[in-house]
Amino acid sequence: MLEIKNIDAFYGKTQALYDVSIRVNQAEIVALIGSNGAGKTTTLNAISGLLRPASGSIEFLGEKITGRKTFSIVEKGICHIPEGRRPFADMSVRENLEMGAYLPRVWKNREKALEQIFAVFPVLEKKQNLLARALSGGEQQMLVMGRGMMSNPKLCMIDEPSSGLAPILIAEIFRIVQTLRDQGMTILLIEQNVRHSLEIADRGYVIENGRVVLEGKGKDLLGDDMVKKAYLGL
Numbered sequence: 699m700l701e702i703k704n705i706d707a708f709y710g711k712t713q714a715l716y717d718v719s720i721r722v723n724q725a726e727i728v729a730l731i732g733s734n735g736a737g738k739t740t741t742l743n744a745i746s747g748l749l750r751p752a753s754g755s756i757e758f759l760g761e762k763i764t765g766r767k768t769f770s771i772v773e774k775g776i777c778h779i780p781e782g783r784r785p786f787a788d789m790s791v792r793e794n795l796e797m798g799a800y801l802p803r804v805w806k807n808r809e810k811a812l813e814q815i816f817a818v819f820p821v822l823e824k825k826q827n828l829l830a831r832a833l834s835g836g837e838q839q840m841l842v843m844g845r846g847m848m849s850n851p852k853l854c855m856i857d858e859p860s861s862g863l864a865p866i867l868i869a870e871i872f873r874i875v876q877t878l879r880d881q882g883m884t885i886l887l888i889e890q891n892v893r894h895s896l897e898i899a900d901r902g903y904v905i906e907n908g909r910v911v912l913e914g915k916g917k918d919l920l921g922d923d924m925v926k927k928a929y930l931g932l
């Protein structure tokens with residue numbers, strides 16, 4: 699579905715990605731793991747067109763999207779849920795979700811999209827008329843995920859969804875990510891919670907200092923000595 703080949707990316711003169719190649723197949727969860735500043739968010743930014751790679755290519759559904767404008771990448775079916783969950787605080791939950799349906803082809807079907815989102819996130823249905831600012835941190839994370847899903851994406855990139863949440867909510871967010879995959883969604887996931895993300899990931903990539911240093915099945919990476927030592931504290 700998504701094929702990143704040999705991309706280099708820079709912020710000004712500083713190189714952030716070196717020859718990064720990543721593949722995501724349909725209905726997979728692919729985890730990107732690595733320490734702070736490794737280049738995970740930069741990789742997502744390159745895919746969604748927020749940062750233009752200096753070299754290499756990115757193909758989505760067989761079409762080159764490298765260097766395209768973000769809106770045309772969203773239109774092709776990629777959604778990017780950035781870290782930091784920022785719903786529109788003074789809009790209702792329902793209005794926030796509707797903001798995710800601004801593409802003309804999606805707007806027509808927004809009621810159906812809402813129904814699907816409410817089936818995955820029942821709490822959003824219950825609280826649809828409340829202002830987003832009244833939601834807990836976990837509910838706000840669900841809201842920004844739901845808002846992204848409203849565009850009916852084929853690939854969803856989620857950056858640090860569990861960051862700052864209590865353990866019970868972290869488990870709930872991971873359960874939802876799995877449910878989305880089981881329903882056929884393809885997910886590229888960044889998580890500091892390495893154990894949990896590799897447990898649910900079909901495959902994963904370890905990024906260090908802007909380079910992919912290891913890739914494999916989620917379960918195999920969990921058993922890898924380097925991963926155990928560097929990311930699992932074992």
Ligand code: ATP
Pocket residue numbers: 709712714732733734735736737738739740741
């Ligand atoms: P984190 O979990 O801390 O976000 P990350 O793996 O997502 O880590 P990136 O945010 O992709 O890392 O950062 C990769 C490198 O690029 C880091 O050295 C970072 O300092 C640098 N960087 C990120 N954003 C910018 C920016 N807007 N301008 C300049 N340098 C940046």
